[in-house]
Amino acid sequence: MKVIETEIPDVKIIEPAVFGDERGFFMETWQQKKFEELVAKRTFVQDNHSKSKQGILRGLHFQTENTQGKLVRVVSGEVYDVAVDIREGSSTFGQWVGVYLSAENKRQLWVPEGFAHGFYVISEEAEFVYKCTDYYNSNAEHAIIWNDTTLNINWPLIDKPLLSDKDLSGKSFKQSVYL
Template structure:
């Protein structure tokens, strides 16, 4: 696997080695030793899977307390994936990175604790999978507003109105959300 750093320290874009032939392909999506070699000593406790239609925007979610690290990937379709630094002590506080994850490019993103995460689906029937380092605790979940003007994520909406849950519509601004030290 190739681990690529991002403009914000912490998140990583991971490109697995893909072995393909006329039968299809094979790739590792998790290897404890390879991640440890990259400085990530992780223990995953939960796997999640969502399916969304084109134009669904989920996020920007995080837990505090009980922060989750997430290893995210797409197995069908594609998303524009976004990670926002919520560590008040970080020089990158409130900054975001975005990358396209798709079934065809097979990229993954490591989202460390202390970051909000969300995505916009770019195709129908997009399957999004993620491994978490802490269990889901609904009482600790928070939502940073996907359209917060301070963070100013440049979502590739291309003129469409995103499909957003009621919970995500109630997301808080960066100045009001429960950030990390």
């Protein structure tokens, strides 16, 4: 496993060791001991799997209770994945990191607690899986609008993104972090 630093020190790109030949490949996608040594001490309690079509943008989501750290990866297709630091008092508060994750590059992204998270599907469709450090709490979930002018995220849009009603009604960054 190789860990790559990002512009936000707590957000990490993880490249697993991949062993392949003409038959296919093998890779270890998760190991507690290595993750704790190289990234952070965390316990994961929930795994999620979603499938989305091209042009779908999910996020930017966060919970004010049961805050979740997420280890995310793509098992089919490609997405542009974004993590936004919403930790008041952090030296990187309001900054974001964007990373291409795909079945081809097999990269993972560690998004710690205290970050809003979202992704945009670039391929025809994508399957996205992630491990969470706490349980989903619908009563504490919030969304920052994807095109917030304060954050100014440089999404690689192919067309106008398709959003859920929840994401369409996302609040601005300033409204969201001062709930």
